[in-house]
Amino acid sequence: MSSSSSPRLRASSARSSFRLLFAVSILLVFASIAVPTWAASSASDDPPAAAAAKDAVIEPEGEATFLDEVTITAATRSERSLRDTPGQVDVIDEEEIENRGYTGIDDVVRYLPGVYVDGDPTRLGTSGFNIRGIGGNRVLTEIDGVPTAEQFDFGPFSIHQFALDVDALESVEVVRSAGSALYGSDALGGVVSLTTRSPRSYLNGESSYVGLRGGYDGRSEEGSLSGIFAAGGDRVQGSILYTRRDGQEVDNQGTVGSRNSMRTEPNPIDRQQDNALAQISITPDDRTIWRGVVEWYDTEADTEMLSSLSNGSPFDSAIRQSNALDTQQRTRFGLSQELTRDASIFDTLTWRIYTQQSETEQRISEIREPSLGLAEREGLLSFDQDTFGVEGEARKAIGDGALLTYGLSFSRDEFDQLRDRSEFVIDTGAPVPTSLTFPTKYFPQSDIDELGVFLQAELEFFGGKLSLIPGVRFDRYDLDADANDVVFLSGNPGQEEPVDVKEESVSPKLGLVLDLNGEFSLFAQYASGFRAPPMSSVNNGFTNPAGGYRTLPSGDLEAETSDNLELGLRGSFRRGSFSITAFENQYQDFIETVSLGFNPAVFLLEFQPQNVDDVEISGVEFFGQLRFGNGWSARASYAYIDGTNETADEPLESIAPPQLVLGLQYVASDGRWGTELIGTSTEAKDADDLPSGSTQFQTPSYEVFDLVGWYTFNDHLRLQLSAWNLSDETYWRWPFARGQSQTSPVIDRFSSPGRSFGAQLRYTF
16 A cells, blocks of 8 residues: 555654654764763773762652652663652552552552553453553563563453462552553553562571461452561572462442342352462672572462353343353563673673463353253363563663663564363253354464664763653564464454564653752653554454354554653652653554444454554643651642543543542551551543443542551561451442443442451561
């Protein structure tokens, strides 16, 4: 197709030219500033002063504030205080996780306005993160630098991104803007970086550590038990963590317990989760560190699908019994080395190699009553992803005010998926006829290779008053689909042969931080993002003659891209700090599945993934913290986000309503105990926030109060208590109620838990 034949293609070409020109400009900055300084520093034996300047944190008189005391790594791939970071970054540290009694990943971000976890409260639970209205695989989620499994949804099939127990976490960093300049594809809408606890953090200078932690969460009647053992000396440290959780369904405010589609109480669920994490750190000398990690995660949910039971109709069989068994396993192996040298091209060099296997199965077992008599139906949906990756990253301080970070990464992902079903009459064993082909696949077996090379500089001017952080990354994406996948081809007769895709992208960014007077600072950032066309959209295929529809592949999809602008003001004082950010993000060529209408040649309604949507998302975010003295402190956060589907000139429904979170905390002078009251106020999802003519349920406004507290009996024993939804409010969170009808008689099924209590007891030997 000629580029002149389409305004969309002309606009896309212009944006690509702008990004390329911007990237070249950044490279010229590196050439004109960094390289000559590098050459001068290499000729000198004096240690670079930039490293000392980099580690120095500007602290106001008195106790350091949150902006100064918290160090982040995800936004710049180097240690940097929040105060000196362009763009908005959220940090949840181990202390907050422990004091507030977080038991699941949904808890970890529940007090971050504008950030939430998508999911299904009725069966499958939480899935991927959503940042400023962008979610799924458009947000990169990684554990210790290793990307989690892809999220995949098709019809009843839903694969989760997240598979890690909260007890293993040391910190969580949420980058609220595109991270493609450092992380490549899938960082289109942001980055969630999860870091697990290292052996050194457990030992804290001691030779051994043994800990036990037991917990209870009344929202799902969940009990948990964790055991931690760590040991080592100056040169070798190791740790082993094992966590077991057993629970039931997440509670709601539904009151109808019928065994049919009118049920509003949650379906009965038995859940089990196991997570084991073993790590070792070896320091043969003061300038070398080896690290190894082995992780195993396994979860199982057995659901009695009472809300699916029915008496049938002339067009469908009655369902007398229905059970779902959902399992997920993840295994990770990793080896890394960190070198500190006075080399001409790096001060520190870190390389990592890893493998990860993720397997998900979702099984349905039903007793149905078709015209042939009682029949048993067994259905299987599976998704496998095997990952191998290697990456290297180097940092070099140059002169008195520059730090270069550069590196490369390569990963190979092997994807496969299967859908199968069998049904037979219980009395006779005869198969029940079906017009569907089994087994089948939604996409063919596919391999994806991703290669990325990135370069970033942190430049300081005027004695550190002005910081510039330019960066650029080149990515190559290769999708190799098995054109001879017999199962896929047999289940999708007459469709086009699977195609391969090759994409290349250049992603620039530029950040600025200006220290105005030691207390106030301005920051600004431009960041571009991209996401290669997913294999499940490129070679999508599924035909359902009985349902009268099929989905078609789309081999000519363009990559999704974004342009993200942020501008903000921070203040850091003796007793408090604040940050206010305004942002505008433009997303182009969103890939969505659209209806092509009825095809009379095949007598089927057809659907196909296409580049259809250009989206604009803008808003304001605020964070503040204030220490009153005598152990009292308060914090507040607020997000107002507005999203528009510019293609349809309609509101973007994925945007959560504005939300305000306030926390009032007291910590005793000896630090032995503390408590915090947390209030969350969320506005309603009005009709003006939804596409015209939408019949979706408009979640009402609500205010919810939670109370947490902790008490340390001695050096060994600590108790944490939680009380959620103190007023027993009936409310619906937009991520879980989204898509439900305004007139739904079972809307209470999607409500959040009422008043609930939890406790955690930790004992260390």
